[in-house]
Amino acid sequence: MRISPLVKSFQPYKVLEGDYRIWLDKNENPFDLPPEIKEEIFEELRKTPFNRYPHITSMPLREAIAEFYGVSPENVAVGNGGDELLSYLMRIFDGEYVVTTPPTFGMYYFYAKLDGIPIVEVPLDENFIMNGDKIAEKAEKASLVFITSPNNPTGNTQPREEIIKVLDTGVPVVLDEAYAEFSGESYVDLIDEYDNLIILRTFSKAFSLAGARVGYFLASEEIVDALYRIKSPFSLNALTMVTAKVMLRHYDVVMEKVNYIIKERERIYREFKDYAYPSEANFILMKLNAYEFLLEKGIVVRKLGGRLEGYIRVTVGRREENDELIAALKEFVEGIK
Numbered sequence: 001m002r003i004s005p006l007v008k009s010f011q012p013y014k015v016l017e018g019d020y021r022i023w024l025d026k027n028e029n030p031f032d033l034p035p036e037i038k039e040e041i042f043e044e045l046r047k048t049p050f051n052r053y054p055h056i057t058s059m060p061l062r063e064a065i066a067e068f069y070g071v072s073p074e075n076v077a078v079g080n081g082g083d084e085l086l087s088y089l090m091r092i093f094d095g096e097y098v099v100t101t102p103p104t105f106g107m108y109y110f111y112a113k114l115d116g117i118p119i120v121e122v123p124l125d126e127n128f129i130m131n132g133d134k135i136a137e138k139a140e141k142a143s144l145v146f147i148t149s150p151n152n153p154t155g156n157t158q159p160r161e162e163i164i165k166v167l168d169t170g171v172p173v174v175l176d177e178a179y180a181e182f183s184g185e186s187y188v189d190l191i192d193e194y195d196n197l198i199i200l201r202t203f204s205k206a207f208s209l210a211g212a213r214v215g216y217f218l219a220s221e222e223i224v225d226a227l228y229r230i231k232s233p234f235s236l237n238a239l240t241m242v243t244a245k246v247m248l249r250h251y252d253v254v255m256e257k258v259n260y261i262i263k264e265r266e267r268i269y270r271e272f273k274d275y276a277y278p279s280e281a282n283f284i285l286m287k288l289n290a291y292e293f294l295l296e297k298g299i300v301v302r303k304l305g306g307r308l309e310g311y312i313r314v315t316v317g318r319r320e321e322n323d324e325l326i327a328a329l330k331e332f333v334e335g336i337k
């Protein structure tokens with residue numbers, strides 16, 4: 001037996017063992033669904049046949065999302081998490097390489113490497129803003145450009161005019177809006193104008209459904225059609241589809257939690273202005289090498305590397321969790337003064 005060298009070049013997933021109290025490392029929503037909504041989901045699940053495969057192109061959920069946005073279901077694709085959709089988008093378009101804008105989301109690199117697709121990097125500037133002209137220069141031979149707004153792990157949105165410069169080249173663009181609900185800004189309106197634009201969204205963050213695994217994108221019919229030619233037929237399971245459909249009926253509850261998280265985000269930011277970057281997501285980037293220090297106190301955050309070596313990314317939690325985070329970080333900051 002020989003495991004391929006490509007596979008061996010990937011690291012196994014590390015499971016953090018230990019007794020930690022506060023998890024602020026994965027940008028999850030700190031609120032589980034309210035019991036009434038869970039009951040509503042259970043009622044729907046009771047009616048769902050478990051012996052049957054789910055709809056092959058997930059039409060029931062695509063229709064619900066289409067209605068939510070006022071678009072056609074032919075403009076909506078759904079997948080087992082946004083991540084699954086990224087893995088397929090990587091393969092749909094012809095070209096020599098994909099373009100990324102580091103520092104950004106690691107999964108673009110993960111899937112490109114797995115598929116043997118070269119990556120051309122056009123780094124964000126010192127304020128983590130993209131350069132549309134520089135990306136446009138690379139567009140001709142690119143199969144796909146990834147832009148993330150708000151960006152993970154930096155938290156900022158990207159300017160509309162820079163995104164448009166890239167779209168105007170005609171290159172396919174994945175605009176990853178996994179955190180758009182936490183920002184004032186979305187570029188969904190641009191899908192009417194650009195058939196090369198793919199807006200990626202997820203139920204994992206604002207919608208509190210990270211455990212259910214469901215994401216979607218909005219794009220032209222041609223791109224959605226291409227996706228459904230190659231997508232693993234039943235990867236979005238029937239239970240998840242029902243769950244996501246119920247959550248779409250409760251956008252008011254979602255936004256109530258989103259507004260709570262935004263208030264908390266601003267409270268944390270104000271406390272650490274000298275070290276924190278302004279964020280339009282549900283996390284904050286901080287120039288504080290406090291990963292180990294926080295871990296000792298039972299608080300798990302995300303440790304960053306590369307250009308962000310010595311930085312942490314902190315997910316906004318519940319008020320009482322944030323109180324503990326703030327107290328611990330204040331102690332850390334006192335120690336480095």
Ligand SMILES: *Cc1c(COP(=O)(O)O)cnc(C)c1O
Binds near residue numbers: 083204205215
């Ligand atoms: C969380 C996240 C996603 C999608 O996550 P799923 O849980 O797979 O839906 C996509 N892009 C970014 C930038 C994210 O942070």
